[in-house]
Amino acid sequence: MFSHNLSAILAASSARHSHLCPRQVLGARMGLAGGRALDLDLPRTDKRLLVFVESDGCFADGVEVATGCTMGHRTLRLEDYGKIAAVFVDVKSERAVRVAPRLDVRDRAYAYAPGERRHYFAQLQAYQVMPDAELLVIQPVSLTTPVAQIVSRPIVRVDCERCGEEIINEREVWVGGQTLCRACAGSGYYSPAVDSNLVFAQSMES
Numbered sequence: 491m492f493s494h495n496l497s498a499i500l501a502a503s504s505a506r507h508s509h510l511c512p513r514q515v516l517g518a519r520m521g522l523a524g525g526r527a528l529d530l531d532l533p534r535t536d537k538r539l540l541v542f543v544e545s546d547g548c549f550a551d552g553v554e555v556a557t558g559c560t561m562g563h564r565t566l567r568l569e570d571y572g573k574i575a576a577v578f579v580d581v582k583s584e585r586a587v588r589v590a591p592r593l594d595v596r597d598r599a600y601a602y603a604p605g606e607r608r609h610y611f612a613q614l615q616a617y618q619v620m621p622d623a624e625l626l627v628i629q630p631v632s633l634t635t636p637v638a639q640i641v642s643r644p645i646v647r648v649d650c651e652r653c654g655e656e657i658i659n660e661r662e663v664w665v666g667g668q669t670l671c672r673a674c675a676g677s678g679y680y681s682p683a684v685d686s687n688l689v690f691a692q693s694m695e696s
């Protein structure tokens with residue numbers, strides 16, 4: 491079963507932190523369950539599995555170690571919904587499942603951690619041994635953006651017509667006949683500070 495696998499995964503995940511916590515365990519269990527649901531062997535060393543984690547933090551490390559999917563390999567993406575949940579996509583078949591903890595998982599945990607009344611430690615213990623069906627909900631889903639569009643192609647690149655920076659992976663947008671990056675198009679996650687002289691240019695002057 492998964493127990494041997496799981497302890498190796500948890501050792502690798504917790505080595506990245508100063509601790510092992512229930513969220514890392516959940517991430518690891520969810521990663522393993524996602525792979526099983528799609529009949530994909532884990533951890534992956536190819537790009538067959540694409541994972542969307544719905545929050546960052548410890549949970550994401552559990553998912554990453556279990557699946558072998560990483561941001562660096564472009565096989566792990568963050569859709570920040572602030573949830574402990576993840577979608578696993580078989581890139582070849584486009585089959586996808588969303589895996590999340592059962593809503594009542596914290597209550598169920600006590601039955602798997604006899605004598606442990608402290609929530610945190612009950613969860614830490616229980617999440618390692620609870621059967622998938624007690625721990626997780628696995629729901630088939632389909633992505634609203636086609637995988638091919640998410641993954642894009644390695645060779646494509648254009649320059650933003652406003653800031654001049656290069657845009658890869660077809661993330662440009664067209665506004666008023668111009669090819670723009672998302673920041674210049676006004677949907678950026680930052681805006682320039684009021685005094686927006688470039689830091690580097692300033693330090694060159696002084």
Ligand SMILES: [Zn+2]
Binds near residue numbers: 511514
């Ligand atoms: Zn943690």
Ligand SMILES: [Zn+2]
Binds near residue numbers: 654670671
């Ligand atoms: Zn731009």
